[in-house]
Amino acid sequence: MSANMSASACQTIHALKYKPTHSKPEEATRSEQTIKVCPRCSKVHPSQRCPAFGCVCYICHKRNHFARCCKSQRQECENLKTVNTLSIGAMLRDMPSNCKKRSQALKNSAWFSEVQINGAPINFKLDTGAEANVLPHTFLNGIPGRLCIKNTNITLVAYGGSRIRPEGIVCLTAATPTHTAELEFFITRCSTLPLLGKAACQELDLLRKVHTVSTQTIHTKDDLMKCYPEVFRGIGQFKGTYHIYLDPSAAPVIHGCRKIPFSILGKLKETLMKLEKDQIIARVHTPTDWVNSLVVTEKKNGTLRVCLDPRDLNKAIKRHHFNIPTAEDVQSQLAGKTVFTILDEKDGYWQVKLDKESSELCTFNSPWGRFRFCRMPFGIKSASEVFQQKNMEIFGDIPGVHIIADDMIIAATSHEEHDQILHQVLNRALEENIKFNPDKIQFKVSEVRYMGHVITPVGVQPDMEKVQAISKMPDPEDKKGLQRFLGMVRYLAQYIPGEAEITAPLRKLLCKDILWQWGPEHAKAVQSLKQALIEAPVLRFFDPKKAVVIQADASKSGLGACLLQDNCPIAYASRAMTTTEQNYAQIEKELLAIVYATKKFHQFVFGKTVTVQSDHKPLEAILTKPLSKAPARLQRMLLQLQRYDL
Incomplete structure (x- = not known):
């Protein structure tokens, strides 16, 4: 290194400042003093053994220090180049240990890239705040070819204003997988990291100007896999562990090995x-x-x-x-x-x-x-x-x-x-x-299968694979077969108007005191359910901004309801009536259907003005009369409707 670089400047270049808090400089032990960087020669040596002792500085012509450590060299050069220290994060080997740890964390979080310098790979720190490319002298031995280092009068200024005079400038060939460029590097004696400045990063296409921030468009599933390969590879793991909590009173159980086919x-x-x-x-x-x-x-x-x-x-x-x-x-x-x-x-x-x-x-x-x-x-x-x-x-x-x-x-x-x-x-x-x-991605489409349903922009409809599976099922031959069939139908019951009424004869066969006897009415009910699923309508998505209509009806043995918006069904619901409810008067059954509908669609209708449609005219008079004028059973039902704006 040539010309006027103080030890303090070399310590602060690319480093975090260190201020001792528990001891004074004069309290340092003799052993600590022997490992300090000498301000006369910028090297580490035992006390009283400075190689600059007796030498004459060719800058100020005074004795006992080298020219690179001369304190009289303070003039600024017109071609001043600035290197941002903190964004580099390099550390000197003689830094205090706690300062090294802080700077190492900074280094690990920085952005580095490997660049071929005359064919030799070197890991550079990319710094858009730097106007110069810096290469420590220690890296020159690993670069092939004859290097011609030229003298320079340019001074590098570190963070905080400390100045360094580089040894010189060398022109080297820098190459990335896509670009090659001839770049000038300032050679320094300090223990810093190799640095690529802003201009070099752009020339090698390591950094690009972004005038607008936008999300990368992914057109196909293959694009998705290329952008995020790690997300689709192997088995993941949530952070932390899960602990299973047991009832302390439970007794452990040991099972034997089962036979494997x-x-x-x-x-x-x-x-x-x-x-x-x-x-x-x-x-x-x-x-x-x-x-x-x-x-x-x-x-x-x-x-x-x-x-x-x-x-x-x-x-x-x-x-x-x-x-x-x-x-x-x-x-x-x-x-x-x-x-x-x-x-x-x-x-x-x-x-x-x-x-x-x-x-x-x-x-x-x-x-x-x-x-x-x-x-x-x-x-x-x-x-x-x-x-x-x-x-x-x-x-x-x-x-x-x-x-x-x-x-x-x-x-x-x-x-x-x-x-x-x-x-x-x-x-x-x-x-x-x-x-x-x-293998299970459904990517960027207007129609997807989700939880047994098909989601479209218009609404939701049953998954045809499930519908076909139900339609191909033979008539049940026993109670277990009937339970299996009704369970599959029940999952798609929201698409079947009056499902409870259709399944009434089938549910009777499941009673304990009824012998299994399959008849034409049962076969007809099964066929009606299959046909209803095949012809199932598309249920629209609920829109909280639109008006809501409830249609409610009661039959001999079941209650049915439909939620509508813009005369399009949002959901169907039905249930069987109990033996007691089947003995109600018809007006009581019809009001019970409205109560059932509001409870079933509570999330949709609560807090909104709801229009109720019923085919039972006497209900209008009951709803307009004072509550005290209604019979006791109707009063209880009307009380349940008080929370809704009907």
Whole structure:
């Protein structure tokens, strides 16, 4: 290094200032003094052994110091170049330890890029606040070729005003994978990081000017996978661990190993070995209080799903009681949305890590010994609530995002809004190490399948796969078969007007005192249900800004209701009447239907003026008379309607 650089300047270049707080300089020990940088030669040496002693400075012509440490050199140069110290974060080797840690944290958070200098890779700090490129002298030995260092009268000014005179300037070839440029570098003796200034960064296309900030548009699923490859690779893990809380009075239960079908025995062993390798499960070699049975099911793609049968463990587990929204809750918030994306968290529950104690509770038997789940298994009764809570804590504050278990729907009114939400979700997932299944993505479409329904910009309709599955079912042959059929129909009951009335003869067969005897009326009811689902209307999304109409009706054995806006159905509802209710007078049944409708659609109608449509004319007179004039049973029903503006 040539010309006039003080030791204090060298210490402050690219460094954080350090101020001792507990001791005075004169109190330093002799051993500490021997490791200080000498102000006469800018080197570290034992006391009384300075190599500059007796030498003559060629700048001021005085003795006992080198020219690079001369204090008389204070003039400023016209070609002054400024380097921002704090944005570089380099540290000298003789810095105090606590200052080094602070600067190391700054270095780790900075933006670095590897650049080929004459073919040698060097990791540079990219600094848009710097007007010069700086290369420490120690890096020159690793650069091939003959280097010609030219003298310069340019002074580098560090943060705080400290000045450094570089050794000289060297012209080197800098290359990135896409660009090559001839750049000038200032060579310094200070222990700094290699630095690329603003102009060099732009010339090598490492930085670009951005005049407007916009969200990157993702057109296809492949674009999505390229932008966020890590989000769709492997199995994620929520931060922290989950502890399963047990009822202290519960007695542990140990189950034996169940028989495994020979046809899947080999595949099951491979699956368990892979899960052990992925640290989803771990072998157990010590006694455990709880041992559960293993349940194996086959997925659509032919792989096996390994679950627990923790029926006894579930009796002892304390639930978290976190609310899980229903499909209807989500559908009510989709009015006006036209662009949708569905994301499915890969092996959702397995992204929740268990602590050691909880992991041992999830021990299970297998033909190859005992294993324990290191991640939250399918089957325990608290799993869905814990998983929902963790998802809501991470993604719940993002507008346009709705989550049920491991299924997430992104709904937006435009492609631009959709992309902004999607980027926010995926960046959040990247930060939290959440992974999605690339095979189950429904990306940026106007019609998606979600929770057994098809979501469109117009409204919601039943998933035709489920409708076809129901329509192809044969007539039930026993009570269990009938229960299975009615259960599937019940899930789509919101699309069937008067479902309770249609299923009345079928429900009679389920009574305990009724013998199973299938007749024509039962076959007709089954066919009517199938036909109603095939012809199911599209239910519009609820819009809180529009007027609401309720249609209510009562038949001989059931109550029916329909919620409408703009003469379009929002939802259907029905239920069977009890034996006592079937003995009501017709006017009482009709008013009961209105009470049922308001309770069923409470979330939609409370706080709004609601128009009620009924085919029973006497109800008008009952509703206009004083409450005290009505019979006792009608009074009780009218009291329940007082909270609504009908």
